[in-house]
Amino acid sequence: MMKNLLSMDKVSTEEIMTILQRAAEFEAGAKPQLEKDYYVANLFFEPSTRTKTSFESAERRIGATVIPFDAAFSSVLKGETLYDTVKTIQQSGIDAVVIRHKEDAYYEQLLQGLDVAIINAGDGAGQHPSQSLLDLYTIFKEFGRFEGINVTIVGDVSHSRVAKSDATALKKLGANVQFVCPPQWQGEFEAHHNWDQLLEQSDVIMLLRVQHERNAAYEGFTVEGYREVYGLTVEREKQMKDQAIIMHPAPINRGVEIDSELVECERSRIFAQMKNGLYIRMAIMEYILKGRN
Amino acid sequence: MMKNLLSMDKVSTEEIMTILQRAAEFEAGAKPQLEKDYYVANLFFEPSTRTKTSFESAERRIGATVIPFDAAFSSVLKGETLYDTVKTIQQSGIDAVVIRHKEDAYYEQLLQGLDVAIINAGDGAGQHPSQSLLDLYTIFKEFGRFEGINVTIVGDVSHSRVAKSDATALKKLGANVQFVCPPQWQGEFEAHHNWDQLLEQSDVIMLLRVQHERNAAYEGFTVEGYREVYGLTVEREKQMKDQAIIMHPAPINRGVEIDSELVECERSRIFAQMKNGLYIRMAIMEYILKGRN
Amino acid sequence: MMKNLLSMDKVSTEEIMTILQRAAEFEAGAKPQLEKDYYVANLFFEPSTRTKTSFESAERRIGATVIPFDAAFSSVLKGETLYDTVKTIQQSGIDAVVIRHKEDAYYEQLLQGLDVAIINAGDGAGQHPSQSLLDLYTIFKEFGRFEGINVTIVGDVSHSRVAKSDATALKKLGANVQFVCPPQWQGEFEAHHNWDQLLEQSDVIMLLRVQHERNAAYEGFTVEGYREVYGLTVEREKQMKDQAIIMHPAPINRGVEIDSELVECERSRIFAQMKNGLYIRMAIMEYILKGRN
Structure with missing residues (x-):
């Protein structure tokens, strides 16, 4: 034990x-x-x-x-x-x-x-294992299983405790985990550098917080620049498949990782996660x- | 409810x-x-x-x-x-x-x-409604009613949450509320700029804190200057009528709004308020x- | 009472x-x-x-x-x-x-x-009377008495609440208290300025913390200089008598007042004190x- x-x-x-x-x-x-x-x-x-x-x-x-x-x-x-x-x-x-x-x-x-x-x-x-366990609980409540679930983690993967903890656990449990991030933030992981087909394919889109306090000046990004390429915008949300959900460990930068209108939308599990x-x-x-x- | x-x-x-x-x-x-x-x-x-x-x-x-x-x-x-x-x-x-x-x-x-x-x-x-309710309770315990009670509020009325909350409630309950303060601190209220007859007429003298941290350099006052014109000094206390009480939301600037000797005098309800x-x-x-x- | x-x-x-x-x-x-x-x-x-x-x-x-x-x-x-x-x-x-x-x-x-x-x-x-009482309790549990116990207090005696509280109480209870410290830190007390025979004679060696935050730049000492003359080093510990114990109110500066290896040695009552x-x-x-x- x-x-x-x-x-x-x-x-x-x-x-x-x-x-x-x-x-x-x-x-x-x-x-x-x-x-x-x-x-x-x-x-x-x-x-x-x-x-x-x-x-x-x-x-x-x-x-x-x-x-x-x-x-x-x-x-x-x-x-x-x-x-x-x-x-x-x-x-x-x-x-x-x-x-x-x-x-x-x-x-x-x-x-x-x-x-x-x-x-x-x-x-x-x-x-950040307690965060990881609550993320797993959120996914399990939604889909009743991990096997074959497509999880896309988006953002500052290299500095994210959540990305590391979750990826470790989700893979072990049989989920498919992919990453989307700027090249300078992918760290040890293989990652996509744009959304590609992932919006349409994902069951879970897990956004990570842009960590202003760790990343001086976003390492080259402006807020608008990040949102444009990596943010989950109102437009992108429309391409998500039925039943797919949005997650975020919070605190949220509204209008950066995610458009403010989506924070409490029907797909969002952000406050449910808490x-x-x-x-x-x-x-x-x-x-x-x-x-x- | x-x-x-x-x-x-x-x-x-x-x-x-x-x-x-x-x-x-x-x-x-x-x-x-x-x-x-x-x-x-x-x-x-x-x-x-x-x-x-x-x-x-x-x-x-x-x-x-x-x-x-x-x-x-x-x-x-x-x-x-x-x-x-x-x-x-x-x-x-x-x-x-x-x-x-x-x-x-x-x-x-x-x-x-x-x-x-x-x-x-x-x-x-x-x-600051909980402060207001405790002030009302203090007055009600003392006089058994609000109707016709003369309450004089003294000090930085414009920045005071207490003045606003208390004035709102006291008037609604039938008390007579008057203000004494420097012209630059009266805000939206009509106010006296000296004690006039209010010392003799008031049932309740409610002193407000000079908010050093909000009012840079007292907006023109020295400590002595404020005390001299607006402070409740040992001399002024003697002119208060029998049964009249002194209130202050605290923290107190001893020797500014009120002479230190009066903080726990018989008329004072300052610690009773807490x-x-x-x-x-x-x-x-x-x-x-x-x-x- | x-x-x-x-x-x-x-x-x-x-x-x-x-x-x-x-x-x-x-x-x-x-x-x-x-x-x-x-x-x-x-x-x-x-x-x-x-x-x-x-x-x-x-x-x-x-x-x-x-x-x-x-x-x-x-x-x-x-x-x-x-x-x-x-x-x-x-x-x-x-x-x-x-x-x-x-x-x-x-x-x-x-x-x-x-x-x-x-x-x-x-x-x-x-x-610091609660610290003093716990020190007394620690000594009493060890020796079953205070009468005749040799206690040596080492370090910044003049700024130490522990030294003052403990010395007052221990003397009243019949213990023999001696101090070891640099001359500039002895304050009101008589003190030795080196270990002399005290290592061999003491039942209790009570180390005090060098208070970096009070003593700018150790008042002339380097870390090594303090340790060399006043620190309880691994070598000095070997000269202590059987059954003698080491105490320290903590927090500890490892390698200054005491060698890190001694903090949890058999003689040490440092964590037991807590x-x-x-x-x-x-x-x-x-x-x-x-x-x-």
Whole structure:
């Protein structure tokens, strides 16, 4: 049984389906099944609204006690190592920590010497497994399977934790994953550099956020330039096939990756993804905490 | 039944009296009457101690679960719209959000497309209805009525959410409201520019905070100059009539709007207002949340 | 019975032993004994991880409700006095506040006019009594007594709240306390300026943190220079006597006060101190809150 949730590479197909199943039960009103008091803390060293709020809500809903941690006002400012900070938190009687950190695979330094569960809520340009699980849940609710589903991921693939986590998991589950992005953003992946036939073929179009804060000046793009070539515009949406859906991990740049009119259109699952995230994170936290008995 | 609390213009006299009555019950020890679990979040995009602390305490006292939100470290930094941020919060299973924001009537953009209750905790130079309700409660506890009570509001009327919210409500309830302020701060209101006979006539003298952070260099005043003309000094207090009370929404600039010796004098209800705020906010949150059934 | 916890000078030997005894009971699994709902707030005006996390966890474990307070985003920014801020917090129905503040003896201004318990979590270069109590608990668990125990405190004594709090208490309890530090850091204390025979004689070596953020450029030291003369190196550890232990209030500068290899060595009680802090703070909060009945 999984003790930490670090990267989708390390989560088996069985574990994925267990968590999706439990999320569905929570969505249907199931009660959490923790038999003792658990204490958790959310260590977000990078700004976040949806992931942090979602974990905070999920943790309380399954009955855990949440100890606040303010990364911007902590001893990290005094030069403490991440290991020492996390061990300190553990020593205050914390069972699990949810961590977002700008360093790729920061969790490697936490795997020895600690007795606290680590849930990765985003590591640098690495992974974002709880987002990936909610994306999988969203797709599974829609189509009832992964096998043969055509998923097109569009945008800044190289810097995207979501792209990496999702591609890993979706391929393992039998989906066909393709990428569309500017050449300078494809990183390790093979990618298309325009929409080609993908608009008509995709069951799922997953847009990624243009990360202004990471990509100085869009690396050569203007907002209009990006939208024109890669954005999901009102015109492009019309070419999508029946039953196809639009996803986006958010926050959204309206009018860049996606036209503002499409954010809440019938095909859009963008806000549904966030709701699904609540159930997925309840399932993740319950699974990890129960595993500590 | 009121679904949101946005502005005192939109709250009926009946609703005001219902909330005041319920606050009095809470003050007398009544138990809250929520029959299910509710989740709330406090989105303060401007600094606050008393309003935020008061809501945080009131929410827990009526049995709601509070999900933390750190505006200074959220996706707002990534350029997300307020609508998208609030919808995100809602999708994490939140029933009500308390918002303070620097934009006047920010809530207009939140009235369509959301299914979360909005409690306005201050919009720009607009309204501050929970403060207004606690001020009304403070006056009602003192005099048992509003009809014919002489209320004098002193200070930076044009930028004050409190002045606007209170004047709206007090006039509707039959009180006589007058303003004293420098000409450049009277805004849309008719105002006196000195104390005239108001010290002797007022039942309530409500001082407003000189907002250093909004008014660069007091717009021409020195601290001493403001105190001399508009401050409630120890000498002026002596001219107040028997039973008259002093109010201030705080934070206080001691020695500017009011002499430090008067802050906790017998007439002062300044700290009592904060205590009243707790009961008022319990009543507001219970009222709004019960209305969601 | 103690109403506040301000400084170790003001805590009697009996009270110390009562708190240590109760901490031991909590460590052994005792249930808290609060008979009503208590509300507390943690006002940290300086960064902290371990002390704040420890109090936050302890407060919840004894069943108190914690109201969040964000010092970096409060009305303190608007120039409010500390007295007015704390009185405001009190008026939101708070029974006890835990405060860390950069001003020495900041609590003096809070002793009149308030009806909220004050727990000092660090005042400037003054005291840090909860840290002191957890240090005492750590020593008492190890040796079963204080009488005749040789404690050597090493480092920036003059700026250290820990050194002052611990020295006060340890001497009162019969321990022998000696200091080792550079001459410019000895402050009011008599101190050795090298390790002399102290390595061999000490039962407890308590290292203090070099406070980069207070001491610009170490006041003349390089990292290597400090480590060479005052650091507890792997070589020096070998000269310590059997059963002697190493303590450090943390956060640690690895490779400055102590070699990184020693942080979790057999003699080290550094992370055990943090665990002990949880039980001590449960005992402190229960003691103070029960005293309010």
